[in-house]
Amino acid sequence: MPQLALFDTPFGELQLSRRPHRERETLQAWDAADEYLLHHLASNEIAADSRFLIVNDSQGSLCTALAAYNCTLWADSAIAQLSANENCTGNHRKAPEFIPATDIPQGAFDYILYKLPKSRSLLKYQLQHLAALVSLPERFIGAAMARHIDQNVVAAFSDYIAPARPSLARKKARLIQLQSAPQSTAIDDDIKTITLPEHDLTLHNRANVFSRDKLDRGSRLLLQGMDKLLHPQRVLDLACGNGLLGVYAARKWPDASVHFFDDSFLAIDSARKNVVANSIAADANIRFSADDCLSNYDGEAFDLILCNPPFHQDHHVGDHIAQTMFRDSVKHLAPTGRLCVVGNRHLGYHVVLKKLFGHCDIIESDSKFVVLLAYR
Numbered sequence: 001m002p003q004l005a006l007f008d009t010p011f012g013e014l015q016l017s018r019r020p021h022r023e024r025e026t027l028q029a030w031d032a033a034d035e036y037l038l039h040h041l042a043s044n045e046i047a048a049d050s051r052f053l054i055v056n057d058s059q060g061s062l063c064t065a066l067a068a069y070n071c072t073l074w075a076d077s078a079i080a081q082l083s084a085n086e087n088c089t090g091n092h093r094k095a096p097e098f099i100p101a102t103d104i105p106q107g108a109f110d111y112i113l114y115k116l117p118k119s120r121s122l123l124k125y126q127l128q129h130l131a132a133l134v135s136l137p138e139r140f141i142g143a144a145m146a147r148h149i150d151q152n153v154v155a156a157f158s159d160y161i162a163p164a165r166p167s168l169a170r171k172k173a174r175l176i177q178l179q180s181a182p183q184s185t186a187i188d189d190d191i192k193t194i195t196l197p198e199h200d201l202t203l204h205n206r207a208n209v210f211s212r213d214k215l216d217r218g219s220r221l222l223l224q225g226m227d228k229l230l231h232p233q234r235v236l237d238l239a240c241g242n243g244l245l246g247v248y249a250a251r252k253w254p255d256a257s258v259h260f261f262d263d264s265f266l267a268i269d270s271a272r273k274n275v276v277a278n279s280i281a282a283d284a285n286i287r288f289s290a291d292d293c294l295s296n297y298d299g300e301a302f303d304l305i306l307c308n309p310p311f312h313q314d315h316h317v318g319d320h321i322a323q324t325m326f327r328d329s330v331k332h333l334a335p336t337g338r339l340c341v342v343g344n345r346h347l348g349y350h351v352v353l354k355k356l357f358g359h360c361d362i363i364e365s366d367s368k369f370v371v372l373l374a375y376r
């Protein structure tokens with residue numbers, strides 16, 4: 001059972017959970033920027049049939065509070081979609097319409113509520129598209145914790161939507177309000193392409209994708225470690241990002257199936273593009289799923305799971321998502337299957353993996369990272 005916490009809002013008391021679900025949750029499903037936004041809205045008269053576009057509501061707290069209105073959630077996160085549904089349902093409220101970040105919202109919205117994303121590439125991508133959707137500048141309300149609003153964020157507003165001013169802080173959060181009506185600018189292609197001649201890989205990276213300017217050092221070491229693995233039949237690229245690990249696996253073992261999983265829709269779209277760009281056979285058995293770890297997977301067990309796990313969730317640093325991925329891997333590996341993980345040495349993943357699986361070997365290492373192979 002997910003752990004619930006009480007969020008007292010001007011739109012009613014809510015019982016909210018956050019994802020990934022874990023025992024003894026220490027984080028809340030909302031922050032002070034959500035509270036500020038809701039109190040600001042409540043001080044205005046809102047018509048009952050108002051249409052809200054809510055962007056980056058990471059755990060569904062805004063969508064649940066405002067569910068009496070006509071809400072659409074736009075986000076680059078399966079967690080955001082799942083949480084909004086769960087929290088609305090749990091509070092007997094109507095779930096929002098959901099638009100993944102790969103699609104662009106259309107139509108007229110009375111209010112746009114914009115929780116600022118951590119990724120600068122996602123900020124630019126979203127602001128450029130939102131510029132065409134703003135009706136009145138005062139109906140666009142940005143919000144973030146004050147420490148996450150710097151000169152570059154303010155400049156991005158000026159460059160891609162309209163000059164904007166942060167409000168005074170309330171509980172260390174600020175709102176951001178537009179100072180004039182947006183002038184829509186040309187929308188840039190959000191794809192960045194990098195080539196890795198040493199691995200014969202071309203990688204297209206959409207906005208918000210991990211390490212989109214260059215190959216991550218940990219991913220590089222994991223690619224190296226893959227040369228030591230036995231030939232699998234069913235491979236999972238868990239937390240796939242641009243899909244480089246799964247693409248490399250599909251090329252190395254052409255008869256194996258490869259399933260790509262990530263929370264980010266833009267990452268899944270990048271992986272899809274990279275399967276095509278790297279000449280994987282058109283009849284190869286390849287699948288893609290946006291999910292919170294493997295929480296909705298009930299298919300065949302895997303022989304090999306490749307994973308470079310995230311070490312933060314938005315601005316919260318920690319290994320809690322990695323731990324959920326390891327537990328999900330135990331559930332979805334065949335009895336002789338192996339989990340191959342790369343991580344920073346200091347994170348001590350080998351201790352957790354040994355406890356969960358019984359065996360954990362180091363198969364590759366450098367001064368900063370280790371590649372671990374866990375098996376029963």
Ligand SMILES: C[S@@+](CC[C@H](N)C(=O)[O-])C[C@H]1O[C@@H](n2cnc3c(N)ncnc32)[C@H](O)[C@@H]1O
Pocket residue numbers: 020079210211216219238239240241242243244245261262263264267291292293294307308309310311321
């Ligand atoms: C360190 S990156 C690794 C990306 C890629 N495999 C690589 O090696 O470059 C971690 C990835 O985990 C994804 N992620 C974060 N939380 C997740 C979750 N709860 N479920 C699935 N994927 C998640 C992020 O979107 C990101 O793409």
